[in-house]
Structures are given as C-alpha cells and as structure tokens.
Amino acid sequence: xxxxxxxxxxxxxxxxxxxxxxxxxxxxxxxxxxxxxxxxxxxxxxxxxxxxxxxxxxxxxxxxxxxxxxxxxxxxxxxxxxxxxxxxxxxxxxxxxxxxxxxxxxxxxxxxxxxxxxxxxxxxxxxxxxxxxxxxxxxxxxxxxxxxxxxxxxxxxxxxxxxxxxxxxxxxxxxxxxxxxxxxxxxxxxxxxxxxxxxxxxxxxxxxxxxxxxxxxxxxxxxxxxxxxxxxxxxxxxxxxxxxxxxxxxxxxxxxxxxxxxxxxxxxxxxxxxxxxxxxxxxxxxxxxxxxxxxxxxxxxxxxxxxxxxxxxxxxxxxxxxxxxxxxxxxxxxxxxx
Numbered sequence: 001x002x003x004x005x006x007x008x009x010x011x012x013x014x015x016x017x018x019x020x021x022x023x024x025x026x027x028x029x030x031x032x033x034x035x036x037x038x039x040x041x042x043x044x045x046x047x048x049x050x051x052x053x054x055x056x057x058x059x060x061x062x063x064x065x066x067x068x069x070x071x072x073x074x075x076x077x078x079x080x081x082x083x084x085x086x087x088x089x090x091x092x093x094x095x096x097x098x099x100x101x102x103x104x105x106x107x108x109x110x111x112x113x114x115x116x117x118x119x120x121x122x123x124x125x126x127x128x129x130x131x132x133x134x135x136x137x138x139x140x141x142x143x144x145x146x147x148x149x150x151x152x153x154x155x156x157x158x159x160x161x162x163x164x165x166x167x168x169x170x171x172x173x174x175x176x177x178x179x180x181x182x183x184x185x186x187x188x189x190x191x192x193x194x195x196x197x198x199x200x201x202x203x204x205x206x207x208x209x210x211x212x213x214x215x216x217x218x219x220x221x222x223x224x225x226x227x228x229x230x231x232x233x234x235x236x237x238x239x240x241x242x243x244x245x246x247x248x249x250x251x252x253x254x255x256x257x258x259x260x261x262x263x264x265x266x267x268x269x270x271x272x273x274x275x276x277x278x279x280x281x282x283x284x285x286x287x288x289x290x291x292x293x294x295x296x297x298x299x300x301x302x303x304x305x306x307x308x309x310x311x312x313x314x315x316x317x318x319x320x321x322x323x324x325x326x327x328x329x330x331x332x333x334x335x336x337x338x
Contacts, residue, residue, distance in 0.1 A: 002031050004332045008325060012036030012046075016325065019046035019202055021311040023229050024333040032229075036313070038202045040210075048229045051187055051201040052311045053216075054296045055289025056321075057232065058225040059156045063099050063272025064239060065174045066159055067249040070095075074166045077252055077271075081158065084165045088137060088158070093145045095162070098155045099271035102257055104141035107152045110134060113218050116206065116317060119292055123214035126193050132157045132220050148259050149267035153222035160221025171221050183238050188227040191216045197226055204293015207316050211293050223291060232309045236298045240285075240307075254285060254302065278335045286330075288321045295323070299330055308333035 009020045012035040019036030038044045069075050075084065077096040082089055089103075097103045111127050112118040136154040143150075160171040167174055172190035180188055189198060195213040203212045216224035227235075238244055239253075252271045259267050268275045273285045276299070284306075286299025295314055300307035310329050322330070 002028075005031060005329065006033060008328045008332060009033045009035050013040065015315065017312050017314050018205060019311070019313045021046060021048055021050070021052075021202075021229050022308065022329060022333075023048065023233050023310075024306075024308040026306045026333070038200065040203070040205070044200075046202055046313075047200075049187070049200060051189075051197055051226050051228050052296060052313070053197070053204065053289070053291045053294045054225050054227045054232070055219065055223040055291035055294065057227070057287045057289040057296060057298060058219070058221065058223045060239070060272040060287045060298075061175050061179060061225065061235070062156055062159050062163070062171060062221050063253060064244055065163055065171065065178055066095065066099060067245050067252055067271065068178050069163065069166055070252075071246050071249050075162075081162060084162055085158070090137075090141055091145055096252065096271065097145050098159050098162070099252070100149065100255070100257055100267075101151050101155055101269050102146050102149050102259060102267070103152070103155050104143045104145045104148070104150075105152050105154045106136045106139040106142050107150055108135050108139060109153070111218055113291075116292070119214075119218070120206070120209070120211070123211060123218070123292070124195055125218075126215055127217040127220070129157050129161055129220055132222075142262065146257070146259070148262050149257060149269055150262040151269065153219070156222040157220050179235065179244060183234055183243075185227070185231040185234060188225065188231045188235075190225050192224075193217055201226075202294070202311065202313050204291075204313055205315060206292050214292065219291065223289065229309050229311060232296075232298050233307070236286075236300055236307055236309065237304060240300055240302065240304050276330065278331060280335060282334070282336060284330070284334045288326070290317070290321050292317050295326060297322075297326065297330075299334055301334060306334045306336070
C-alpha cells in the first residue's frame with residue numbers, strides 16, 4: 001500500500017498541484033506523506049501542521065452537532081424543519097431530509113461559488129445565511145421531499161440555522177463546545193467573516209492567482225471551516241468510535257435512503273457522510289471538501305480498520321468532488337489487499 005500511495009502523492013509541486021498531504025492507517029500501521037510547498041513564493045515545505053480550508057467536510061461537523069441535539073432531546077430527526085424555522089420551506093421537510101440531501105431544495109444560488117469568474121470578483125464579499133439560501137427557497141422544489149437525493153449546500157446552511165434556533169447560539173459555538181474543545185482540536189477553526197487563515201497554512205491558487213484569502217461566508221455552514229490533517233484524523237476516529245454521539249444517533253450518519261440520485265444511480269449520502277463502494281465490495285464512509293484552492297477529505301471503513309485523511313492544493317479548481325488523483329488515494333488507502 002505504501003508504495004502505491006507514495007506514487008499517487010507524487011513529487012509536488014507540479015502541473016496538477018502545489019502540495020499534497022496524506023495520513024492513512026491500516027492493518028500495517030500508520031503512513032503519512034507531505035509533498036510540495038505551502039507557499040510558491042517562499043518555497044516553504046508543506047507539512048501536517050499546516051492548516052487548509054476543508055470545504056464540505058464542514059457538513060460532517062454540522063451533522064454531528066444536529067444529531068447531538070437529537071441526543072439531548074431538543075429535536076427528532078423525523079420532525080419537520082418548519083416547526084423550528086416556520087415559513088421558510090414550501091413543503092414539509094424533515095431534519096433527516098436536510099442532513100441526507102433528500103429535501104428537494106434546488107441546487108442553485110445567487111452566491112455562485114462554483115463559477116470561477118464570479119468567485120474571483122466576489123471572493124471578499126460578505127454574505128448572510130439568508131442570501132445563501134434565498135434562491136433555493138424561491139425556486140420550486142426539484143422533487144418531492146424524500147423521493148430522490150441531490151447534494152445541495154442550502155440543506156446545510158439551513159441546518160446551521162436550525163442549530164441556532166434550537167440552542168440560541170451560533171452553530172460555530174456549538175461545534176466548538178461539542179467537538180473542538182472535547183477533542184482538543186486546537187488547529188480547527190470556524191472563521192465566520194474573517195477571510196484570513198491562521199499560520200501556518202497552505203496557500204491556495206487558482207490559475208496562478210493566490211486566492212488563499214477569501215470570505216468564508218460564501219460557504220457558511222456548508223463549508224467554511226479550516227483544519228489540519230491531524231485534527232481531521234482525530235475527529236474521524238472520535239466520530240466513528242462513538243465518542244461524540246449515542247449509537248442510535250451515530251447510526252443516522254450511516255443510513256443511506258433507498259432512492260435514486262438525481263444525476264443517475266442510487267443515493268449514496270447519509271447524514272453528513274457519503275458512502276463509497278471500493279473494489280472488492282467493501283463500503284467506506286467519509287466526506288470530500290472542494291473549495292477554490294483546496295481539495296480535502298476524510299474516509300474510513302465503518303470499523304476504523306482502515307482510514308485516510310488528505311489535502312490537495314490544486315493549480316485550478318476542477319468540477320469533480322473526487323478527481324482521479326483523490327480517487328486513487330482513497331481506493332489505495334481503504335481497499336483491503338487480501
């Protein structure tokens with residue numbers, strides 16, 4: 001495994017990426033690599049203490065907090081969101097349907113984070129959660145809630161709003177108190193409106209332009225967090241190991257609805273975790289984060305016998321959540337060899 005991982009990590013920087021960080025663990029023990037530079041200008045080597053934007057991996061933290069509120073008896077996963085956030089949604093949508101992306105909310109927004117020219121023009125603008133979900137709430141539902149699945153950032157912006165409504169505190173504060181402090185994740189932050197990143201960090205680029213500094217409010221509760229490889233590995237093991245949730249609530253994260261995915265095939269998202277069937281039939285669970293300047297993610301088998309955390313700083317933002325290099329890292333790290 002190590003030789004194959006080393007080959008996939010590669011010798012960076014190159015035409016594909018300025019840096020790749022990886023930590024994997026399996027039956028043969030842990031293996032880690034850091035290739036490339038944190039800063040193209042200074043040539044500072046990339047290391048596992050460097051922070052990076054984790055994008056959609058934020059959703060896993062948010063889902064864990066919502067399910068923690070279920071454990072506290074503050075809400076039921078099959079309760080309509082409208083009871084707590086009245087007047088927002090056009091049809092009854094449950095908490096579970098937000099978390100597993102079966103709400104039917106349109107995959108669209110005036111805040112066009114996937115549109116690179118738009119992003120470059122607006123990357124330092126500040127957006128409110130209401131602005132992030134304004135268009136999805138105005139557009140017709142893409143399908144009847146619970147009948148199909150479609151990854152939509154609005155689901156998790158609403159989940160962040162739901163946390164605040166239930167607790168009277170921002171979702172970021174709940175993540176701090178329920179996850180970051182108990183697990184001593186001191187390098188993980190929820191930046192709010194601050195476009196800067198704590199040192200040391202990996203710098204992100206887009207077609208040669210340094211876009212490290214950009215407004216986290218473009219992503220909100222669907223993708224604003226910053227972390228490191230060691231912190232994400234600790235979070236992954238604590239979550240799967242049952243340190244954060246009761247067995248009943250943790251099971252919701254691994255429950256994939258038996259419905260079609262809108263772009264073809266079957267649903268693959270649980271509550272804050274995606275499933276992936278590996279060669280040989282093993283199922284792995286994790287989450288990928290894609291923001292301008294960074295690809296990152298975490299994954300493991302349910303029993304934690306194999307796990308991986310990665311970060312890649314690509315030269316330009318692609319259209320795939322899991323591009324071929326990342327797919328190769330995940331498959332090599334998580335697939336049993338015999």
